Amino acid sequence: MRPPAVAGSFYPADPTVLRATVETLLDTVRREAGDEADRVADRAIAYVVPHAGYRWSGPTAAHVYAQLAGRDIDRVVILGPAHRVPLRGIAVPAEERWSTPLGPVDLDAEGVRDLVADGLAIADDEPHALEHSLEVQLPFLQVLGFSRVLPVCVGATAADAVAALLSVVAVPGSLVLCSTDLSHYLTREQARRTDAATADAIVRLEPERIGELDACGRYALRGLLAWARDLRPAVRLLHLATSADEGGPAERVVGYAAVSLAEIPRVPQRSAGPDPS
Numbered sequence: 001m002r003p004p005a006v007a008g009s010f011y012p013a014d015p016t017v018l019r020a021t022v023e024t025l026l027d028t029v030r031r032e033a034g035d036e037a038d039r040v041a042d043r044a045i046a047y048v049v050p051h052a053g054y055r056w057s058g059p060t061a062a063h064v065y066a067q068l069a070g071r072d073i074d075r076v077v078i079l080g081p082a083h084r085v086p087l088r089g090i091a092v093p094a095e096e097r098w099s100t101p102l103g104p105v106d107l108d109a110e111g112v113r114d115l116v117a118d119g120l121a122i123a124d125d126e127p128h129a130l131e132h133s134l135e136v137q138l139p140f141l142q143v144l145g146f147s148r149v150l151p152v153c154v155g156a157t158a159a160d161a162v163a164a165l166l167s168v169v170a171v172p173g174s175l176v177l178c179s180t181d182l183s184h185y186l187t188r189e190q191a192r193r194t195d196a197a198t199a200d201a202i203v204r205l206e207p208e209r210i211g212e213l214d215a216c217g218r219y220a221l222r223g224l225l226a227w228a229r230d231l232r233p234a235v236r237l238l239h240l241a242t243s244a245d246e247g248g249p250a251e252r253v254v255g256y257a258a259v260s261l262a263e264i265p266r267v268p269q270r271s272a273g274p275d276p277s
Contacts, residue, residue, distance in 0.1 A: 001097040006132040015101040022143045025062035046176035050256035051133040056243040063239040063258040065140040079220040080133030080179035087155025090121040102142045108150040127153040154220035162223020180217025182255030188244045195255035233261040
């Protein structure tokens, strides 16, 4: 079982404090939503969610997780970048369980085997061992009652390869989370302009507009948008912020976005029937 790698740095190591932190973040978003809470729970099939320390990106991430309460989800597929280990292609873990201070999380071993057997990913624990982009999502999911995940590290790879993987794993009962932060270490005003353009590219499902410096999880994000193009979902920007909005220095910020992608139900066309004439 993979132990937590960033507990005590990216999020609290004490389970009581961690649970209280997550619940406070979720409650804050729910209070802000007020009567809109039920209306905006759009049953999305995928989300974009940030992955920095909870102090900085937690308020933005909570805009995603506040929508998940009460949903019947069997498995959460989490795509994120490999920050610590150079990776080309896509890697899934060989471990059967991961853990956080809130307890163990079961991995979808069958899903891992299928992706490897189909040549869509390799099984390699090394890119996952110290990776925070996937781990920081787990306490939110645990507090909400979701305990089965399929973590996917996406290194340098074509958007089509990620889209092919998503076409296999994004089945009914599964939810996709694309874990990425946006611009890094620009001034607050520069980040606002850059991140607004990136958010527009996401909403318009235009992966070719996501540049090398626009998002640390750009490979996963481009793949998500390429996959979603065929579905033509309703894409909604839930929240856009920077670390400066949470008290960080305005001269060197990181950008965060929360985005939902909700599949639009297809209404079958009715037959016009026989010509009455």
